[in-house]
Amino acid sequence: MSEARTKAALAHAVAAELGRASRARRSKAIARAGRTIIERAGQILAANGRDLARAREAHMPEPLLDRLMLDEGRLAAIASSLDEIAAQDDPLGLVVGGRTLDSGLRVEQVTVPLGVVAIVYEARPNVTADAFALCLRAGDACVLKGGSAAQESCAALADACRSALGASGLPADALQYVSDDASHTATRELIGATGLVDVLIPRGGASLIRFCVENATVPTIQTGTGNCHIYLHEAADPEKAARIVENAKCSRPGVCNAAESLLVDEPAAERLLPPVLRRLSERGVELVGDARACAVAASCGVAMSFATTDDWGREYLDLKMSVACVGGLDDAVAHINRYGTGHSEAIVSESYAACEAFLARVDASAVYANASTRFTDGGIFGLGGEIGISTQKLHARGPMGARALTTTKYLIRGEGQIR
Template identity: 40%
Template structure:
């Protein structure tokens, strides 16, 4: 389907003014209506989602099925998440700082919406709801471009959202949808810096690189990761096994899932056979370096020798790369070389090692003795999120509601002129 990018962007720009002026009460009323209409359209959403799941399965994209899948339980969860957004404080109009200058000027720094957000994402239909509701609560208009994998689901979800907004007298143009499965359909939007204030790509390296290389609009990157956990020389065996298995297998299709395990050489012989036994229960394929392979050889059926590429791969599957390192220094060097600055963890009983890891690893989220699966807005007490930002400007880590605002300076005078 040929889409009119300019028309969509112009509609969003016009709607952004009314979005920015909505009261907290109006926003919350609209959000509750969205939750109601998502539930009202549940049967139709699930019917169309079944088509998306079938297409994904036929394409041989097994691990992606979980990302695309919706069911009654997940629809209930989506509606619950919307109600959680209602309970969050309104991020717009907050006085961030204030001062009175010697000139007599009274100056306030006040939070305001971005204006128009372009959100480009892959696979997950729930992101359509998350992005729309967070944009609404933060006073922004949003243009949504989902992945082809969930196009049928997204069409119905958008229909439900627009019907909900209309039912409470809110301008439905606040939420725009790019109804196209073509990747190049976003190219025109990326040049519209006079109409769109920020673009947020959420997905793999390919999507993020495409946006960064082709956009004239400021971008906040989320999603791509190569997540590491390092098991130190001094460690608790039971804890290490439990955390590693959870980090790898709890949900493999999300960006905070463990990809590479680094193990101190003095811990490897003790840890790896026991860990492998637990990973086997989840049918995890291990891709091991020379030293790890030697320890696990003939003790693990789904064992392969790791390639160099494996240590730069976000698997999003039941696959784990393992490397044995000589010490913490080598682990830190490996992470520095291969990390995408998302989430990294150390398992250790040595406080000095823990502090070195926390201070020297350059990532949005750095853990000691915990699974990286906690990298999530709700788990951080921030509420729903747009994604996990891996960059340093504006927002880093869970990209939640307040991250969708910027600020302006309000200056109150009484006739002052500058000499």
């Protein structure tokens, strides 16, 4: 049996035991994992340093290096996130529905663990700890497979979390980490582990997600790429618009909630675009746009190339942004719903009616009025962390915390009734 299937089998064997563990014991293990990560900071950072060295040799772009990099501050943030998850209410055993039938049967719908959750992800070491903690909070065993770029970092974090499980009286096999391989055989084995894995969650770029969705034989929750838009309505405040766009594009360009596309009402383009474009240019953002946007950019001395059709639907994950002028709110919504990925979309406007129409009509998991798309994050939303940001519409949508890693079952109590 392959490594991936062997480890999935080990997780499957202890999943029921984990699901029966008390909230207190699961909380203890999550909190202990945070402390263990801090205690092992030297080892983890050394492993991350080796991953970074290989990534730089391979000429990984700077925004992706930023996603890969760990330091003492980021480890402290990981530990803090685990503490927050450890303190959360138990998502298991919640009565989410119920009634007494005419027959006298008492029906309750309660939350229960999913079982074994497999997460395939790329160069984001923090996902290792987030996935472990959220799965454990939900009573799920997990099988993790990080990408080759973060191999040593993820393995070191997983080892710390496994140690915390054992020290807390829970089976260490509830967390399995699968090594990467150049042929991607491990990924294929894991996403095809029917009967051992209950749910697959891919987290990464478009190619990884597409591969998993198209090839998995286990149920898959699709976390989406982030072609996120900022729409400057004609009633937008120029200074507010400039601050929001700069933050959404430049604060961390390599993450999925960074803005990739800028839309502006054509009649207001000469008023709204110049201050925004100047800020982006000063931050080193490469700009591409339609003919009208290019003309406005030229008039204010900002370099902008002509966009291609492919640019409107592209997630750059870098300091690059497309700019298009639209005829109004209807055109903006149509453009976003055509080219967006259902992740995070924003309008900037002082018009209450325009904001409410945008919030109601845009089809995405998170829709903002007068705020940066960078807020789409499980930790920011009060979930302690996230297993991913679901852009599909079944089971879960948006940042997925522990509650999203549960399902339900019906409990029916009777007194001898027959049908």
